[in-house]
Amino acid sequence: MLEMPKLDLAKCDCCGLCVSVCQCGAIVMTSNRITIIETDDCGWCTMCELVCPSNAIICAYEIVFDNEV
Amino acid sequence: MATNREFLASIPYFSGLDDDELDSIGQSFSERKVERGEIIQLEGEVVGELFFVASGAIKVFKTSSDGKEQILSIVRPGEAFNDIAIFDDAISPVSAQAMAPVTLYGISRIELHTLLRDYPRVALNTTRVLAERTRQLMSLIEDLSFRHVIGRVARVLLENAGNGTAPGTRLTQQEMAAMVGSVREVVARSLKALEAEGAIKLERNRIRITDRKALENMVEASA
Ligand code: SF4
Ligand code: SF4
Numbered sequence: 210m211l212e213m214p215k216l217d218l219a220k221c222d223c224c225g226l227c228v229s230v231c232q233c234g235a236i237v238m239t240s241n242r243i244t245i246i247e248t249d250d251c252g253w254c255t256m257c258e259l260v261c262p263s264n265a266i267i268c269a270y271e272i273v274f275d276n277e278v
Numbered sequence: 279m280a281t282n283r284e285f286l287a288s289i290p291y292f293s294g295l296d297d298d299e300l301d302s303i304g305q306s307f308s309e310r311k312v313e314r315g316e317i318i319q320l321e322g323e324v325v326g327e328l329f330f331v332a333s334g335a336i337k338v339f340k341t342s343s344d345g346k347e348q349i350l351s352i353v354r355p356g357e358a359f360n361d362i363a364i365f366d367d368a369i370s371p372v373s374a375q376a377m378a379p380v381t382l383y384g385i386s387r388i389e390l391h392t393l394l395r396d397y398p399r400v401a402l403n404t405t406r407v408l409a410e411r412t413r414q415l416m417s418l419i420e421d422l423s424f425r426h427v428i429g430r431v432a433r434v435l436l437e438n439a440g441n442g443t444a445p446g447t448r449l450t451q452q453e454m455a456a457m458v459g460s461v462r463e464v465v466a467r468s469l470k471a472l473e474a475e476g477a478i479k480l481e482r483n484r485i486r487i488t489d490r491k492a493l494e495n496m497v498e499a500s501a
Contacts, residue, residue: 226335229378253482260335269448271484272439
């Protein structure tokens with residue numbers, strides 16, 4: 210399963226900014242609720258996280274030593 | 279063009295104005311639509327209009343001589359992005375690009391001057407907005423000039439990396455920034471610098487430490 214940015218619905222105020230900046234259509238708004246869909250096209254540009262005024266989206270990095278994944 | 283009164287009221291520049299004043303100010307604005315990715319303003323360009331973002335988002339950035347982009351801020355609805363150059367009548371110190379389809383409300387320099395003369399309240403609000411922006415830019419500049427941030431980022435990576443058996447902590451750039459006492463923009467830049475030096479490799483949602491020794495040296499050098 211492909212990891213996607215994480216959304217905290219409790220913090221989201223549905224402003225739609227993340228939907229508008231995402232280039233790959235991974236973030237959709239349906240009946241005033243944001244959903245993040247799994248897609249290979251998401252290259253972790255982190256723009257959704259950057260643009261969100263409510264810190265509702267996070268794009269975390271896993272940190273690993275080489276050859277230890 | 280009649281500009282949305284509620285939108286104007288939400289802009290810090292125009293806070294405290296009554297409906298009639300807002301309606302009359304609204305007459306001075308014109309709307310402009312911008313595509314995603316479009317450059318709205320280039321560093322070094324002459325600025326003739328003050329733009330407020332009505333919908334969408336814009337990134338404000340500078341480009342270094344070697345072509346690297348440094349994001350300075352994200353401008354969201356209700357905020358302006360080219361006020362510095364509008365007020366000192368000089369060229370723009372930054373570039374601005376639409377991160378999404380964007381609607382802008384623009385007011386020409388001449389109309390703006392009239393506004394400032396006619397509405398002392400707007401002039402007062404403006405000084406406050408500019409002071410806030412100065413404060414924000416100063417903290418960013420202070421941080422950008424601190425060479426040791428990169429060493430602190432290196433330490434955070436080493437301390438949070440998984441070791442094969444235990445998985446590493448997952449961190450956002452924002453969290454790393456909080457840990458090193460800096461801002462996200464500087465962390466993003468530090469990570470790119472560490473990658474350019476071959477110490478790490480940035481993969482999709484993973485930071486792979488490829489040269490542990492190099493990172494340790496950087497931590498020592500900044501201690
Ligand atoms: S990281 Fe980028 S591509 Fe992925 S969901 Fe966020 S905005 Fe879209
Ligand atoms: S930008 Fe943030 S607050 Fe706005 S819709 Fe997206 S997740 Fe929700």
